[in-house]
Amino acid sequence: LLAMLFQIFFMIRKEGLISIEADIETPKQSPLFQRYPRIVKDQRVMNFICDNMKVIITTSIPPHELDSLLDIEIETGYNESMIPSHSVAKVADALPGLGIVAAVLGVVLTMGKIDQPPAVLGHSIGAALVGTFLGVLACYGFVGPMATNLEHKAKEGEVCLNVSKLALVAFVGGSAPQIAVEFGRRAIPGGDKPTFAELEKMIRTVPK
Numbered sequence: 211l212l213a214m215l216f217q218i219f220f221m222i223r224k225e226g227l228i229s230i231e232a233d234i235e236t237p238k239q240s241p242l243f244q245r246y247p248r249i250v251k252d253q254r255v256m257n258f259i260c261d262n263m264k265v266i267i268t269t270s271i272p273p274h275e276l277d278s279l280l281d282i283e284i285e286t287g288y289n290e291s292m293i294p295s296h297s298v299a300k301v302a303d304a305l306p307g308l309g310i311v312a313a314v315l316g317v318v319l320t321m322g323k324i325d326q327p328p329a330v331l332g333h334s335i336g337a338a339l340v341g342t343f344l345g346v347l348a349c350y351g352f353v354g355p356m357a358t359n360l361e362h363k364a365k366e367g368e369v370c371l372n373v374s375k376l377a378l379v380a381f382v383g384g385s386a387p388q389i390a391v392e393f394g395r396r397a398i399p400g401g402d403k404p405t406f407a408e409l410e411k412m413i414r415t416v417p418k
Contacts, residue, residue, distance in 0.1 A: 211246075211249055211255070211370055211373055211374065211394075212373070212377075212391045212394055212395060212404070212409060212412065213246070213412055213413070213415075213416050214242075214243070214245070214246045214249055215259075215373075215374065215377045215378075215390070215391050215394060216387050216388065216390075216391045216413055216416050217242060217245075217416050217417065217418075218230055218233075218242070218259075218263070219377075219381050219387035219390055219391070220387045220416070220418055221242070222381075223386075223387060224418075227266070227267045228267070230242070230263065230267075231267060234259075234260040234263045234264060234267075235260075237250060237256055237260055238250065243256075245417070252370065254287065254367070254371070255370045255371065255374065258283065258371055258374055259374055259378075262276070262279075262280065262283075262374075262378055263378075265279070266378070266382060271382070272382075273379050273380075273382045273383035276378065276379055276382055277375070277379045280371075280375040280378065280379065281375070283371075284368060284371045284372065284375065287367075287368075287371070288364060288365075288367075288368055291363075291364040291367055292361065292364050294360050295357050295358075295360035295361040295364060296357075298353060298356050298357040298360060299354070299357035301353055301357075302348075302349045302350075302353040302354040302356075302357055303349070305345045305346075305348045305349035305353060306342075306345045306346050306349050307345070308341075308345050309341050309342040309343070309344060309345015309346055309348075310341075310342060310345065311341075312338070312340075312341025312342065312344075312345065313338045313339060313341045313342040314338075315338070315341070316334065316335070316337055316338020316339070316341060317335070317338050319334060319338075320334040320335055320338060369397065369398065369399065369402075372397040373394040373395070373397045373398060374394065375397075376393040376394045376396065376397050377390045377391050377393055377394030378390075379393075380393040380394075388410075388413055391409065391413070392406070392409065395409055
């Protein structure tokens, strides 16, 4: 992503904004973007970059306004991507309640056998408690972690957008291409963040 952004910024500095117009209009046919197939496959990131490059080309938007515009777009996308997580979390929250309902129902049925020997009553009460056990197990052992995993996936999806946002805003603000992508590098979480030297080495390999 940083390499692609650097190449876009370098082309603009070298040949002007109009030089990338054809690339952002048809990114799937663009020789520039075809060098970065993993990014092209991510439709959300491609739309984010291309749409905002069109804004930059067609208007002289100040950096602070572009920053606000990109924040709104990222926040809207994040809220949408969190819907599955919230939905699954609500299901998880309901499962212990369903387990309690199953337990109460089991106790009600057990009361109908109150004149039965202890062995029969014990079996019925045990079956009632199994309902509570399954509800709690499903909530905290399966469905709850699924909701958390979906939330983490949604947050991971924002990293590329935040990297692109910082780089775009820095470039529009007048930063050189190398400095603009350095701004973007700072938004990458520690485990995946390349070092300054690695970024510099990568930039030297980007076609110019």
